[in-house]
Amino acid sequence: LASRAAKAAALAASHSATDDATDVKQRSGAGAGAAAAAARRSAWVKTGIVGLRGSGIDAIPEEVWALGEGVRVADFYGNHITAVPIAVASLVAVTRIRLAHNRLTIPAVAWEALFTLPHLTLLDLDDNALIGPLPACVGRAAKLEALSLDGNELTELPPEIGGLLNLERL
Numbered sequence: 001l002a003s004r005a006a007k008a009a010a011l012a013a014s015h016s017a018t019d020d021a022t023d024v025k026q027r028s029g030a031g032a033g034a035a036a037a038a039a040r041r042s043a044w045v046k047t048g049i050v051g052l053r054g055s056g057i058d059a060i061p062e063e064v065w066a067l068g069e070g071v072r073v074a075d076f077y078g079n080h081i082t083a084v085p086i087a088v089a090s091l092v093a094v095t096r097i098r099l100a101h102n103r104l105t106i107p108a109v110a111w112e113a114l115f116t117l118p119h120l121t122l123l124d125l126d127d128n129a130l131i132g133p134l135p136a137c138v139g140r141a142a143k144l145e146a147l148s149l150d151g152n153e154l155t156e157l158p159p160e161i162g163g164l165l166n167l168e169r170l
Contacts, residue, residue: 041063041067044064044067044070044071045067045070048070048071048072048073048093049071049072049073049075050064050067050071050073050074050075051075052064052075052076052079053075053076053077053078053079053098054077054078054079055079056079056080057076057079057080057081058079058080058081058082059081059082059083060076060081060084060085060088062087064091065087065088065090065091066090067091068090068091068092069090069091069092069093070093071091071093071094072093072094072095072096073094073095073096073097074091074094074096074097074098075096075098076097076098076099076102077098077099077100077101077102077124078100078101078102079101079102080102080103081099081102081103081104082102082103082104082105082108083104083108083109084099084104084108084109084110084113084114085110086110086113087110087113088110088113088114088117089110089113089116089117091117092117092118092119093119094117094119094120095119095120095121095122096120096121096122096123096124097114097117097120097122097123097124098122098124099123099124099125099128100124100125100126100127100128100148101126101127101128102127102128103128103129104125104128104129104130105128105129105130105131106130106131106132106133106134106135111135111137111138112135112137112140114141115135115137115138115139115140115141115144116137116140116141117141118142118143119143120141120143120144121143121144121145121146121166122144122145122146122148123141123144123146123147123148124146124148125147125148125149125152126148126149126150126151126152127150127151127152128151128152129152130149130152130153130154131152131153131154131155132153132154132155132156133154133155133156133157133158134149134154134156134157134158134161135158136158136159136160137160138157138158138160138161138164139158139160139161139162139163139164140160141164142164142165142166143166144164144166144167145166145167145168145169146167146168146169146170147164147167147169147170148169148170149170
């Protein structure tokens with residue numbers, strides 16, 4: 001009977017140690033995730049390049065908008081992004097935005113905010129779910145040099161696109 005009690009105590013101690021080790025792993029994993037996010041943000045701040053290519057994200061993280069004028073390049077290629085919110089207007093220094101191979105639809109993009117970014121020279125929207133006419137506000141993207149729209153089902157390009165004097169590639 002004493003040996004059974006000793007075995008039960010040893011087994012309970014073993015499970016407790018395993019549970020403690022699991023808790024430590026989970027806490028350190030969470031810490032590692034936070035450290036990785038902090039390192040990523042630090043790199044974005046230093047370089048001005050937000051790189052989230054193929055990250056499996058469904059939405060552009062709020063932390064991107066918080067960087068505001070510090071962002072020069074935003075690369076969201078190959079994700080599951082379904083919308084571009086009006087917060088994109090905070091990226092006033094951005095020159096290139098890559099949103100190809102996502103799940104964007106025409107109603108889910110804040111076109112006015114996107115096309116009024118003052119330094120935007122490249123916008124890559126290839127292979128999304130853009131169906132219908134491209135909004136006329138595209139004519140406000142004064143510095144746009146390259147607009148890539150392949151792999152969508154756009155039915156019409158507005159006449160305002162002719163006013164884009166810097167547009168070299170469509």
